[in-house]
Amino acid sequence: MPQKAIICTVDVVLLCLRGTVLNVALWRRERAPFEGSPALPGGYIHPEEDVDTLDAASRMLREKTGIASPYLEQLGTFSGASRDPRGWSISIAYYALLPAELIEQEPAPGLVLQAVEQLKGLPFDHKDIVQAAVQRVRNKSSYSSLPVYLCGEQFTLPRLQAVYEAVLGEPINKVSFRRKMEELDMLEAVEGAMETGRANRPAQLYRLKHEFQQCLSVSPRSLTAAAG
């Protein structure tokens, strides 16, 4: 016998890199509780419109930012009695990565960018959710090419290395970094394109190979859909 309805929402941790610090995108809440406070974008699931919760997260981001397909992955589900003043609740959290330019240019109403290290005054358990997302990103960045999704369409290797170093918080050896990128085999040089402009040797521009450009990452549910 089903239990009585419980509060069940989807929240999104949208991360971008400004300079060398990770920032999270917050929006001023338009309704109670915590009306007016900057918080993670989120809301109720719409079973009629949403295929699954990944779809719900994607829809929320699109509504807030107009961006259709950032890197988006399920983070985890947070639950408990104390996280929402209205009572026991569940939030399925996702995290997304975006180049900072995309969000800084956009005149999104109510948007607040905040450095992830000094979060204060977040409602619910949103601070915990953000910290879990940051930890996930740092961890995955140490063995994958996740940080490329914080860069734009095209980028140089020195730029990408700087992004890695910012995310991981430690310097990386140049040769090791390039070897690793080589063996991951996810980048391709953009024909002839070079980043120039300053008083130095111009750098080769790269982009994600086509097969990795599908940024909307697979969730357990969509894996099913693809396999069936």
Place this chain on the structure above:
Amino acid sequence: MPQKAIICTVDVVLLCLRGTVLNVALWRRERAPFEGSPALPGGYIHPEEDVDTLDAASRMLREKTGIASPYLEQLGTFSGASRDPRGWSISIAYYALLPAELIEQEPAPGLVLQAVEQLKGLPFDHKDIVQAAVQRVRNKSSYSSLPVYLCGEQFTLPRLQAVYEAVLGEPINKVSFRRKMEELDMLEAVEGAMETGRANRPAQLYRLKHEFQQCLSVSPRSLTAAAG
């Protein structure tokens, strides 16, 4: 404004190793839909009793098996319209690891152990959930000491290596394996205890160091509780 109630359950993938094959514990369902079919143990969340969904998963396992604290970790949340005939639904999935003896000795009513490679006839999207759990376990086993939770209290290094090889599905170099265990620094020799009995040199028995014996792994929510 909250959406109308959606079906929201917790399911547990309980894995153990029989011989060299991973098995999942299924129970015959006691109610519709799919009454009588072997399926993952699960059920509705009880906000009154459960601190969070980890707690709900733990409770379900305890009710089914009597086992209080296996290794238990959140796997992910599965959602969609097609996974449950009753309509759009959400399942927060957990996975647990247990020594096979604990579950084989127990006279659990309705229990069916099934090899994870040839699952058939599972209701809902339980096959997908099991496969996601197996993939997670394989992946984590390649860099962590996760498989120790498939062994009993005490075990020898040759035995543990066999467990790793069964989970990963490939042979491991003996010296490399022992070096890795050494550097993980999670095991301690049991004073004087040796496993003997056959026509050979007896092997040293080991156990998890105390600080790792807390098998109930931390979830995002309980991390909060610990930090606060």
Place this chain on the structure above:
DNA sequence: CGGTGTTAGTTGCAAAATGCATCTAAGTTG
């Protein structure tokens, strides 16, 4: 026009980590 500064990208080598074969150890069995 050529020197200088600055960043990009490569090469060679030392150091560390890994894998493999072999060797020794400690028991049981006949």
Place this chain on the structure above:
DNA sequence: CAACTTAGATGCATTTTGCAACTAACACCG
């Protein structure tokens, strides 16, 4: 006590990693 079996250690070859030095390609400046 010789033969067999598995546990565990040791030595060395191979691979991987990290570092420093080197070459390359620009702009700027005299």
